[in-house]
Amino acid sequence: MTALRLGTRRSALAVAQSTGVAERLRAAGHDVELVPIVTEGDTSNAPLAEIGGTGLFASALRAALHEGRIDLAVHSIKDLPTTPEEGLVIAAVPGREDPRDALVARDGLTLGELPTGARVGTGSPRREAQLNALGLGLEVVGIRGNVDTRLGTLARGELDAVVLARAGLARLGRLGEITESLDPLQMLPAPGQGALAVECRADDGPTIRVVGELDDEDARACVTAERSLLAALEAGCSAPVGALAEVVEGLEGPELSLRAFVGAIDGSVDLRRSVTGLVADAARLGTQLAHRLLEDGAADLTRPPSAADPSAAAVAHPSAPHVPERIQ
Structure with missing residues (x-):
């Protein structure tokens, strides 16, 4: 049998992810060959928010698939356009x-132990907004x-x-460097x-058919809900x-619980909403929760800075109570 050609970015993390697959x-019982692919995201030093972000790491891998140079590609789902x-x-x-x-801090400190004025690095507006919202x-x-x-x-x-994704450190065998895994109540992760x-x-x-053997139904349902919300x-x-979706045990069997955050970068607005419903309704749950957030002012917080109204934070509704919504 001809080896399956698996396309991967060249970074250590991407190779670790692809090697795991x-x-x-x-x-x-399948023969697999790793094929390194260079992407624009790997060659630019500019902040992701400035050079496109979504799809930046995926485009070269997808081009290789379309051209028949590889048979499959492994992506971090959070890097894929919806x-x-x-x-x-x-x-x-x-x-x-x-x-x-995950937080990696000097002297083994946790987030709450960092002194006022401590310098915390991240390349993510989502993390920055939630860190600032903690006050x-x-x-x-x-x-x-x-x-x-x-x-x-x-x-x-x-x-x-x-602040880094815990999953990346796990795949690189570096969990020992984490000083605190951040509770989603403090910081919700990126969708996917x-x-x-x-x-x-x-x-x-x-x-x-071969790749389908690796599919995990719960993982697919959770990321479907999160990405539907993002879309x-x-x-x-x-x-x-x-956003974070989890399959939990409800009164009548497994349910999908979805929580989401949208906020201002400076921490002045912190919208958090949640829904619970059937696992089979994952996509609808994500869409409905997004509509709830939009009703509460999320549109003013998610548009690009160049397009945003400087007074957008005042237009949103930071005082709106967080009432979990159950979708039947």
Whole structure:
């Protein structure tokens, strides 16, 4: 049998993610070859919010799929646009890593132990907005680069802490460097954080069947809800939006619980809403929760800064009570 050509970005984290998928396919009896692909996101040092964010890391991999240079590609789902790519299909969403954000701080400090004025690095407007909303008096500093680059700013004493995705540190075998895994009550992760998408050409039935063996129904339902919310908000990965869906045990069996955050970068507005419903209604749950957020002013917070009204924060409704909504 010809080896399956699995396209991967060259970064250590991307290779780790792709290697994990390749090992599972090999364990099932399939021959897999990793094919390195360079993406625009890997070659630019500009902040993601300035150079496009969503889709930046996926476009080169998708081009290689379309051109037949690879048979499947592994993406971090949070890097994928919510609009489906014509001619391609997400054949599997494997079991999800812990989606929480993680703090790596000097002297083993937790977020609450950092002193007023401590410098905390992140390249995410979502994290910046939620850190500022906590009112801890932290100075949030924009950073870019791979995990080693970001942790290097801490080692050199340039920052007091950095916030990273826990899943990335887990895949790199670096969980021991985490000083606190952040509770979603404090900081909701990015939609799809911790989850992978394995993408194939829609007309490649044999590869779709092979890859489909890796699909995890709960993980797919959760990211479907989170990405449906993101799509309905018309927000990309550079918008200050957090979301987390979980399959939980309800009174009548498994249910899907979805929480979401939309906020102002300066922390002046912190909208948090939630819904619970049937797992099979994942997409509808995400859309309905997005509409609830939009009714409460989220549109003024998710549009690009150049298009936003300077008074947008005042237009939103920071005082609106958080009343969990149940969808039947």
